[in-house]
Amino acid sequence: MKHDRNLHSRTGHLGSGRPKRSMSVQQALEWAFRIEHAQLELPEPPDPEREQGFGFGLEYVLLQRAILGCKIDGGQYKIGSYTHEDAEVIAATVAGMPDSLGGKRMAIRVAELARAGLTPDWMPGAAPRCVPVETKRNQHGERATTIVVGTERVLSRGKWRTVEVLACQVTFSPHPQQIEAARRAYDDWWRALDWVRDGLRSGAMLRDLEVMPTMPKTRPWR
Incomplete structure (x- = not known):
């Protein structure tokens, strides 16, 4: 301006x-x-x-x-x-x-x-950038917030275990x-x-x- x-x-x-x-x-x-x-x-x-x-x-x-x-x-x-x-x-x-x-x-x-x-x-100078929808900060710094999108069965140390599948929601800013x-x-x-x-x-x-x-x-x- x-x-x-x-x-x-x-x-x-x-x-x-x-x-x-x-x-x-x-x-x-x-x-x-x-x-x-x-x-x-x-x-x-x-x-x-x-x-x-x-x-x-x-x-x-x-x-x-x-x-x-x-x-x-x-x-x-x-x-x-x-x-x-x-x-x-x-x-x-x-x-x-x-x-x-x-x-x-x-x-x-x-x-x-x-x-x-x-x-x-x-x-x-604006260009869309892929960024997390939400972030959180702790003693280790700022990280993207993840959500559970499903579960998977995996073999770990000779045993089958159920683990959560996590994903990071992203958006483009500016859109x-x-x-x-x-x-x-x-x-x-x-x-x-x-x-x-x-x-x-x-x-x-x-x-x-x-x-x-x-x-x-x-x-x-x-």
Whole structure:
């Protein structure tokens, strides 16, 4: 996991000459949710009791504000301070995550990771190891716990004796499915960031930021 990435990699310029801050999409998300404390406003589900059973998402509202030349109100969640309007646009874009990429659940996941400054744990270096299910420690050290799985008749010192057959239960840790799930979750997060990046770049609604094509590593475990 990575923390505290440099949020100001390089600058571009607006037509007016005012410099734009250039960031990767991950840096922009962390700036919006971690630094500016933007809030994720998810669209409410349709209410069948209402005459109109649908509402416009934040993305639509932001687009209409941009068309009308209105500024986005900031600071409603930050007492005594202002939430940058670019941060509000980024949050609104994340809130519009399509169901094909995880919808609301993925939007929340992306925002939470950005707010914490984290990358999903894809379990770097993890490899399944065969280990005992249970161990016990005595004066001779730590040993695997065994269980009786049957009996056998053996000839010992000229006499037939019944002896217990012992076995050690084992498992794999971490389990291959656990590693696979962690890396599948990283893939899902990466695709969500790719969608947010494309939306921010094609929408051209950011006034002071420029989102660069840079993305986190694709499948870094390879």
